[in-house]
Amino acid sequence: MTVTCAQFKRDFLAEIKTLYATTLNDTSPLDQLIALGHLVRRYDGPNWAKTARAYQTQHRKQVYYFSIEFLPGRLLMANLLNLNLVTTVRHGLKELGLDLDQIRQAEPDPALGNGGLGRLAACYLDAMASLDIAGNGNGIRYRYGLFKQLFINGYQVEMPDDWLRNGNVWETRRENKSCIVRFGGHVWLQPQANGTLKPQYRDTDDVLAVPYDVGIVGYHNSVTNTLRLWSAELPPNADHTYYSQAQRDQIDDITKVLYPDDSNSAGQALRLRQEYFFTSAGVQSIVRHFCAHHHGMRTFAKQVAIHINDTHPTLVIPELMRLLMDEHHCSWDLAWALTRQVMSYTNHTILQEALETWPVALFQGLLPRIYQIVAEIDRRYRAQKTPVFGAALVDQTAPLGNGQVRMAYLAVIGSHSVNGVAPLHTELLKKDVLHGLYQVYPERFNNKTNGITLRRWVQLANPPLARTLDARIGNLWRRNPRLLKTLLAYQYDQGFLTELSQVKLANKQALAALVAQRLGLQIRTDAIYDVQVKRLHAYKRQLLHVFEILREYFQIKDQPTAPFVPRVHIFGAKAAPSYHYAKAIIKLINAVANLVNHDPVVGSRLKVVFIPNYGVSLAEVIIPAADVSEQISTASKEASGTSNMKLMANGALALATYDGANVDIIQAAGAKNEYPFGLTVAEVYRYYQRGDYRARDFYRGNPELKRIVDSLVDGTIPGISTEGREIYDSLLRYNDEFFVLADYASYVAQQRQISQDYQDQTAWQRRALANIAASGAFGADLAVARYADDIWQVPHDRLD
Numbered sequence: 001m002t003v004t005c006a007q008f009k010r011d012f013l014a015e016i017k018t019l020y021a022t023t024l025n026d027t028s029p030l031d032q033l034i035a036l037g038h039l040v041r042r043y044d045g046p047n048w049a050k051t052a053r054a055y056q057t058q059h060r061k062q063v064y065y066f067s068i069e070f071l072p073g074r075l076l077m078a079n080l081l082n083l084n085l086v087t088t089v090r091h092g093l094k095e096l097g098l099d100l101d102q103i104r105q106a107e108p109d110p111a112l113g114n115g116g117l118g119r120l121a122a123c124y125l126d127a128m129a130s131l132d133i134a135g136n137g138n139g140i141r142y143r144y145g146l147f148k149q150l151f152i153n154g155y156q157v158e159m160p161d162d163w164l165r166n167g168n169v170w171e172t173r174r175e176n177k178s179c180i181v182r183f184g185g186h187v188w189l190q191p192q193a194n195g196t197l198k199p200q201y202r203d204t205d206d207v208l209a210v211p212y213d214v215g216i217v218g219y220h221n222s223v224t225n226t227l228r229l230w231s232a233e234l235p236p237n238a239d240h241t242y243y244s245q246a247q248r249d250q251i252d253d254i255t256k257v258l259y260p261d262d263s264n265s266a267g268q269a270l271r272l273r274q275e276y277f278f279t280s281a282g283v284q285s286i287v288r289h290f291c292a293h294h295h296g297m298r299t300f301a302k303q304v305a306i307h308i309n310d311t312h313p314t315l316v317i318p319e320l321m322r323l324l325m326d327e328h329h330c331s332w333d334l335a336w337a338l339t340r341q342v343m344s345y346t347n348h349t350i351l352q353e354a355l356e357t358w359p360v361a362l363f364q365g366l367l368p369r370i371y372q373i374v375a376e377i378d379r380r381y382r383a384q385k386t387p388v389f390g391a392a393l394v395d396q397t398a399p400l401g402n403g404q405v406r407m408a409y410l411a412v413i414g415s416h417s418v419n420g421v422a423p424l425h426t427e428l429l430k431k432d433v434l435h436g437l438y439q440v441y442p443e444r445f446n447n448k449t450n451g452i453t454l455r456r457w458v459q460l461a462n463p464p465l466a467r468t469l470d471a472r473i474g475n476l477w478r479r480n481p482r483l484l485k486t487l488l489a490y491q492y493d494q495g496f497l498t499e500l501s502q503v504k505l506a507n508k509q510a511l512a513a514l515v516a517q518r519l520g521l522q523i524r525t526d527a528i529y530d531v532q533v534k535r536l537h538a539y540k541r542q543l544l545h546v547f548e549i550l551r552e553y554f555q556i557k558d559q560p561t562a563p564f565v566p567r568v569h570i571f572g573a574k575a576a577p578s579y580h581y582a583k584a585i586i587k588l589i590n591a592v593a594n595l596v597n598h599d600p601v602v603g604s605r606l607k608v609v610f611i612p613n614y615g616v617s618l619a620e621v622i623i624p625a626a627d628v629s630e631q632i633s634t635a636s637k638e639a640s641g642t643s644n645m646k647l648m649a650n651g652a653l654a655l656a657t658y659d660g661a662n663v664d665i666i667q668a669a670g671a672k673n674e675y676p677f678g679l680t681v682a683e684v685y686r687y688y689q690r691g692d693y694r695a696r697d698f699y700r701g702n703p704e705l706k707r708i709v710d711s712l713v714d715g716t717i718p719g720i721s722t723e724g725r726e727i728y729d730s731l732l733r734y735n736d737e738f739f740v741l742a743d744y745a746s747y748v749a750q751q752r753q754i755s756q757d758y759q760d761q762t763a764w765q766r767r768a769l770a771n772i773a774a775s776g777a778f779g780a781d782l783a784v785a786r787y788a789d790d791i792w793q794v795p796h797d798r799l800d
């Protein structure tokens with residue numbers, strides 16, 4: 001995009017005048033943000049239109065990425081970056097007496113997701129547009145995003161996230177693309193004159209699905225794709241029909257709030273309504289669009305790929321079957337063949353409690369026609385597979401079983417591809433969680449290791465690093481992150497290593513300023529910044545990190561004058577509101593912070609910073625400042641992790657178990673450049689098989705550890721009498737489900753090593769460099785290119 005600075009200034013002032021009928025002096029940063037957003041959209045408008053037209057005229061196969069969560073982060077800077085407008089806009093605003101960095105802060109951060117799964121979806125949209133893939137996102141426009149987190153007296157308090165309060169400058173309401181989604185009522189199959197059966201409906205609750213489209217701008221390539229988010233409203237004939245307040249509320253509720261739980265599958269009718277709502281609307285709009293440009297359905301699978309991001313959108317399978325058969329007169333066999341060719345599914349968890357199932361009664365009552373189709377899929381699956389695989393295996397893997405609809409099984413059976421998100425995770429899917437279906441459909445299983453967009457996580461979040469890299473290796477890495485490998489030539493360049501530590505220092509200063517402003521806490525910038533940012537979960541083991549803090553605390557208290565390498569422990573984490581144990585850990589971290597941060601003996605040497613309301617925008621400040629990346633989940637539990645990749649790309653060294661993509665990170669950067677520790681998956685599974693894990697033995701056998709565990713209940717840490725007891729019991733009474741005590745010794749050994757190693761800054765920065773250099777392998781563009789080649793079968797730009 002080329003706009004001169006002068007042109008930009010004229011356009012911007014005109015925009016202000018049009019929108020607010022006033023002059024610049026009279027506007028707030030929010031006003032300026034909105035005006036700037038309008039202007040960016042105006043600049044990008046021709047690309048958006050051209051992209052859509054080109055896809056049509058070229059009959060490009062479209063990918064539709066269905067996800068119940070998208071965490072795009074603020075879009076102003078991402079759009080300016082991808083349109084190559086950052087410098088022009090920054091200068092132009094400056095000449096008008098404005099500061100781009102102030103304006104960008106006025107943008108709300110759309111928190112339409114819980115964690116890694118939603119952020120991955122956003123990284124992949126950015127990559128699809130940047131690779132010139134005809135890729136669309138399809139999701140829900142939640143009126144309230146993930147709750148805003150406050151700490152009151154150390155406890156998590158959840159407040160509504162009213163992110164749409166001032167509107168959303170990036171969205172376009174497309175009411176003419178609305179469709180009706182049906183719930184409940186009765187359905188029966190009516191024989192037709194031509195011998196077919198057509199479903200008839202009575203007493204259904206109809207909801208209008210209205211799409212809001214957001215442009216997803218590709219990187220320097222004039223491509224703008226679409227993220228379509230659906231909102232639930234009263235149907236258009238509402239004026240003539242009586243709707244009780246309860247009915248109105250029920251419709252309103254569908255897209256009111258994001259379900260704030262990523263710890264287990266939700267047994268909630270509203271959640272199922274949300275899932276059907278956005279899948280039905282999305283599939284209807286895909287089929288409608290296809291039919292507008294093609295005759296008959298036979299080429300559908302050549303033109304469309306639908307991706308199921310975790311099981312929440314699995315109803316795309318029976319919904320497409322329904323449309324093909326009921327509305328487009330396809331036979332079951334044709335509809336089924338098309339559906340399987342079109343669908344692909346990504347699994348994001350091996351945790352049993354996170355695998356979605358719905359009680360048949362609930363499912364059938366809410367979605368009677370969809371249930372008929374699922375029951376027929378189930379019947380045919382059993383009929384075809386029982387002779388080959390036997391009744392036991394088929395029973396165990398069928399879509400219906402134990403009075404439940406099993407969404408993961410339906411997703412595998414109705415797709416041509418199922419992938420895990422790191423090699424280890426994919427192996428565990430085959431061996432464990434989806435073992436039965438792997439026996440039936442081995443050819444469907446494949447791995448696609450996650451990736452992150454370095455555009456946001458390095459170029460935008462860490463401009464000093466990006467500039468330093470440019471100066472050494474040129475700027476082609478911005479297009480092709482694999483070129484970061486060439487950095488290795490500078491491993492022994494003292495000047496460059498010094499620059500890297502200066503970059504880190506600048507980022508630490510920025511984080512320290514944020515901490516001072518938000519928490520009123522001073523943290524020194526010569527300390528090790530030891531960062532753990534992710535959802536709060538027992539399996540992610542923030543508790544183990546707390547144990548290290550307590551160890552350091554006791555060390556200082558025992559030997560106040562002994563040397564101690566200063567540390568700042570930084571946490572960001574939200575707990576699901578109903579996840580009692582996770583909330584107890586939050587209270588513990590805050591209580592330990594309170595104890596440590598105010599101890600005069602400890603002074604500035606050790607600080608604990610728990611920044612509330614962790615999300616994409618905070619991550620953009622914390623991650624560039626990190627020295628140590630805590631990736632300490634119990635081996636086998638973390639499907640992949642993606643903060644591990646973001647931290648790596650920003651030069652943090654990983655303190656990591658052999659879990660998820662940590663394995664691949666350690667391999668890519670070299671074990672000597674990370675701090676691996678802990679039980680392996682094989683060891684964890686051996687404990688499971690033998691049933692011989694005894695947490696108490698670790699407790700009794702290690703006095704240092706015993707002191708720490710005891711401090712949870714002996715009054716050492718004020719204010720945690722109930723939480724301390726609960727956590728203590730989880731370890732000793734309930735035998736430490738996540739092997740915290742077993743991994744303590746090897747974790748702490750690496751932490752000690754870190755303190756020692758950090759003192760040699762040259763050696764440390766050399767290892768940071770190795771991490772940055774190896775991080776290109778985890779770029780989202782590479783990951784998405786693999787999806788495009790192996791799963792979606794769509795063409796894409798090459799990176800080199």
Ligand code: NBY
Binds near residue numbers: 259261263349
């Ligand atoms: O997906 C995460 C995995 O834990 C992480 O290892 C992986 O890197 C990432 C991307 O592949 N999963 C995740 O974020 N899951 C959720 O957010 C989630 C949300 C809702 C529900 C379950 C999980 N739910 O049951 O409603």
